[in-house]
Amino acid sequence: MSVEFRKELFANERDDNLNEIGKGTQRQDALGHVTGRSPYFDDHLFEGLLQIRCVRSPHHHARIRSVDYSQAEKMPGVVRVIRPEDVPNNFNTLLSLLNFGRDDEPLLSSKKVSYKGEPVLAIVAGSDRQARDAVAAVRVDWEVLPHVLDVEEAMKPNAPVVNDVYPNNTFDYHDKYDHQKLRYGDVETAFAQADKIVEGRYQMSPIEQAPVETNGAIAAPETNDRFVCYTSTQALFFSLGTSAKLLNVSSNRLHFIGGTVGGGFGGKVDSLVEPVAILACMLTGKPCRFVWDREEEMQVGAPRGGERWYLKDGVMNDGRIIARQFTGYFDSGAYTRLSSYAIIKGTAHLPGPYHIPNVKSDVFCVFTNRTPATAMRGFGVTGVDFAIESQMDKIAHEVGMNPVEFRILNAYRDGDMKAHRREAKNCALIECAQVAAEKANWPIRDEFKQASSMVGGGGERAQIPHTVTDEDGKIGERRAGRTGGGQTRTIAPTTPAPAPAAHTPPPPSAPPPAAPPAAAEQPAYAHPAAAPAYQPAATQAPPPVAPAVTPAPPPAPAAPAPASDSGRPSARPVNRPGYSRFASNSGFRRR
Amino acid sequence: MSKKPVQFTLNGETKAVFVDDGQNLLDVLRRGVGDLSPKYGCGQGTCGACTVLIDGEPHLSCLTLAETVEGRALSSTGGLAQGGELHPLQDAFMRHFAAQCGFCSCGMLMAAKALLDRTPNPSRDEVVEAISGNICRCTGYEPIIEAILDAAQNGAGRRSA
Numbered sequence: 001m002s003v004e005f006r007k008e009l010f011a012n013e014r015d016d017n018l019n020e021i022g023k024g025t026q027r028q029d030a031l032g033h034v035t036g037r038s039p040y041f042d043d044h045l046f047e048g049l050l051q052i053r054c055v056r057s058p059h060h061h062a063r064i065r066s067v068d069y070s071q072a073e074k075m076p077g078v079v080r081v082i083r084p085e086d087v088p089n090n091f092n093t094l095l096s097l098l099n100f101g102r103d104d105e106p107l108l109s110s111k112k113v114s115y116k117g118e119p120v121l122a123i124v125a126g127s128d129r130q131a132r133d134a135v136a137a138v139r140v141d142w143e144v145l146p147h148v149l150d151v152e153e154a155m156k157p158n159a160p161v162v163n164d165v166y167p168n169n170t171f172d173y174h175d176k177y178d179h180q181k182l183r184y185g186d187v188e189t190a191f192a193q194a195d196k197i198v199e200g201r202y203q204m205s206p207i208e209q210a211p212v213e214t215n216g217a218i219a220a221p222e223t224n225d226r227f228v229c230y231t232s233t234q235a236l237f238f239s240l241g242t243s244a245k246l247l248n249v250s251s252n253r254l255h256f257i258g259g260t261v262g263g264g265f266g267g268k269v270d271s272l273v274e275p276v277a278i279l280a281c282m283l284t285g286k287p288c289r290f291v292w293d294r295e296e297e298m299q300v301g302a303p304r305g306g307e308r309w310y311l312k313d314g315v316m317n318d319g320r321i322i323a324r325q326f327t328g329y330f331d332s333g334a335y336t337r338l339s340s341y342a343i344i345k346g347t348a349h350l351p352g353p354y355h356i357p358n359v360k361s362d363v364f365c366v367f368t369n370r371t372p373a374t375a376m377r378g379f380g381v382t383g384v385d386f387a388i389e390s391q392m393d394k395i396a397h398e399v400g401m402n403p404v405e406f407r408i409l410n411a412y413r414d415g416d417m418k419a420h421r422r423e424a425k426n427c428a429l430i431e432c433a434q435v436a437a438e439k440a441n442w443p444i445r446d447e448f449k450q451a452s453s454m455v456g457g458g459g460e461r462a463q464i465p466h467t468v469t470d471e472d473g474k475i476g477e478r479r480a481g482r483t484g485g486g487q488t489r490t491i492a493p494t495t496p497a498p499a500p501a502a503h504t505p506p507p508p509s510a511p512p513p514a515a516p517p518a519a520a521e522q523p524a525y526a527h528p529a530a531a532p533a534y535q536p537a538a539t540q541a542p543p544p545v546a547p548a549v550t551p552a553p554p555p556a557p558a559a560p561a562p563a564s565d566s567g568r569p570s571a572r573p574v575n576r577p578g579y580s581r582f583a584s585n586s587g588f589r590r591r
Numbered sequence: 592m593s594k595k596p597v598q599f600t601l602n603g604e605t606k607a608v609f610v611d612d613g614q615n616l617l618d619v620l621r622r623g624v625g626d627l628s629p630k631y632g633c634g635q636g637t638c639g640a641c642t643v644l645i646d647g648e649p650h651l652s653c654l655t656l657a658e659t660v661e662g663r664a665l666s667s668t669g670g671l672a673q674g675g676e677l678h679p680l681q682d683a684f685m686r687h688f689a690a691q692c693g694f695c696s697c698g699m700l701m702a703a704k705a706l707l708d709r710t711p712n713p714s715r716d717e718v719v720e721a722i723s724g725n726i727c728r729c730t731g732y733e734p735i736i737e738a739i740l741d742a743a744q745n746g747a748g749r750r751s752a
Binding site: 026027029030031032033034035036037038040042043045049209210211212213214260261262263264265291293294 | 621622625626627628630631632633634635637638640667668669671672677681684685688690691692693694695696697700726727728729
């Protein structure tokens with residue numbers, strides 16, 4: 001397998017005089033892997049190792065009337081039944097280590113369960129089989145509750161409350177905002193001026209990371225009143241801090257050993273097994289092992305959450321996008337875990353790698369009775385990128401443009417202002433699109449082959465547009481979900497919106513073809529409809545954008561997310577004088 | 592629960608252990624004998640991480656009853672290197688970046704060895720078929736296929752070990 005380095009790209013800006021970067025090197029752990037000597041968490045042998053299995057909810061949503069483990073306790077080999085009240089501090093949220101969000105999730109649940117597979121008891125026994133037999137002997141009296149599995153259903157007023165800590169079924173940012181908000185320019189005015197409006201609805205399923213090694217941990221007593229924990233975690237200190245908090249012990253009593261992970265892909269950060277294994281070890285004084293079987297990995301292992309996105313674009317006939325609006329719903333599942341953070345990351349990513357002078361976004365972190373969602377490979381960005389790029393194909397089709405040329409036309413160029421008010425630097429989408437088109441034998445016209453990320457940005461494109469605010473000087477409602485319904489008020493733009501004319505067309509194609517290129521005139525480029533290789537993404541006719549959000553208070557807008565609470569109109573500098581185009585910390589642009 | 596004595600060879604050495612009724616070979620190899628090279632990935636015969644050779648044939652040790660290996664010859668990745676020298680398959684896996692997290696590698700190597708022992712110069716399709724019971728979530732398989740083909744070129748299949 002070889003990596004191709006396109007050194008001719010940005011040759012004048014790269015530093016190839018590096019010792020390791022750009023050269024092949026052997027992994028330090030490869031020898032251990034091929035000889036079977038790499039020490040994964042389970043590759044540590046202990047005499048008298050006890051095994052743990054959990055009693056889990058068979059329901060999406062249920063109240064626990066009672067739990068009867070009297071038979072299980074007497075089963076052969078059972079050493080200990082761990083109940084919710086045995087967990088010293090049985091309430092946590094992962095990001096509490098960063099002081100972000102409210103504790104909302106027990107390690108073992110005592111009152112109700114909010115997703116299928118939620119653990120209510122842990123049983124420690126001499127063998128895995130004994131532990132399983134004991135689990136089967138536990139009797140739980142469930143009062144099954146109505147459940148909700150759809151993000152927009154969950155935001156309706158009569159939806160079941162999934163997570164009592166967040167009774168509106170939406171995460172509260174800074175205890176005030178039920179969504180992440182981004183306002184840049186004035187999308188409503190731009191929509192009115194656009195030649196075309198293109199809308200799309202995009203839905204991503206939850207995805208299980210499915211590492212070949214399941215989540216697991218072994219905990220054992222050490223000398224000096226400490227506990228060693230061998231773990232599959234991807235985030236050793238995260239797991240250490242989480243365990244210390246749940247078990248209410250000083251972290252220096254926990255000796256975490258990890259680093260050799262049998263695949264994670266995001267599914268091994270939630271620290272669900274380590275606290276249970278350590279607690280079992282504390283309560284029994286014996287080495288204890290808690291490893292999910294494959295079924296648990298699939299059922300209760302936190303996946304990449306499902307996401308739903310509604311996009312609305314205002315497009316000119318020449319292919320320029322002048323406005324883009326997002327409404328997004330992240331399915332967090334029953335508890336917060338990391339979705340709240342993923343949304344912040346995702347919002348910072350909008351509107352994708354394209355220069356669009358008017359952007360509006362509202363993104364909700366929604367609780368449903370699904371398995372809690374967590375990290376997976378670029379989470380927060382991957383889902384909305386799927387939506388954005390599917391939408392880009394759709395728009396290209398609607399304006400009759402070559403989808404690669406359409407992307408090059410709208411791509412960020414160095415010096416452009418991004419919707420979160422940072423200057424775009426080290427842009428390379430154009431170059432990537434050119435190389436991809438070349439490799440795929442996808443024809444693009446010369447003017448697009450010659451386009452460059454280093455040409456055409458900045459100038460007027462570097463300006464922060466006036467962003468509309470309401471009469472209170474705010475960029476819109478704080479709450480747009482279940483509690484936002486009655487708060488609609490009239491909002492009038494206080495500043496003139498930028499006319500599309502002020503939007504400088506990017507140079508390489510300026511002006512781009514005013515009409516869709518006829519196939520006969522562009523023999524090299526097959527119209528998408530005729531090209532078998534090209535499939536317009538959103539072929540399932542997306543329903544009209546009807547975000548379940550309350551009647552969206554009109555053009556909101558000004559300032560970066562979250563909503564400005566200052567009451568002042570947007571006072572952001574319109575321009576950033578004196579910025580230098582290729583500046584980076586070192587003054588040297590690296591790729 | 593009654594225990595049964597079972598005796599077999601593992602990588603050329605005689606092993607004797609007591610096993611429980613219904614105990615699987617993976618558990619016995621790892622916890623009874625101390626060979627940690629076969630891995631638990633699914634316990635249901637779908638991932639291949641526990642693959643070992645029994646009389647030269649690849650078997651899923653998680654689905655093999657331990658008592659059925661009485662008197663048989665087992666080999667695992669733990670015994671693949673000889674006297675500090677890597678087997679050509681191990682060497683090729685390293686050079687081709689065929690192991691990332693490494694968790695599937697031991698099973699993958701056993702499946703590959705079973706192939707090359709029988710078919711020293713396999714086609715690409717035969718390599719793909721031979722590892723079709725082994726799941727890798729990191730590499731996308733291509734580096735593994737390349738490594739096995741490369742090892743075959745280097746005579747891995749003609750080696751007696």
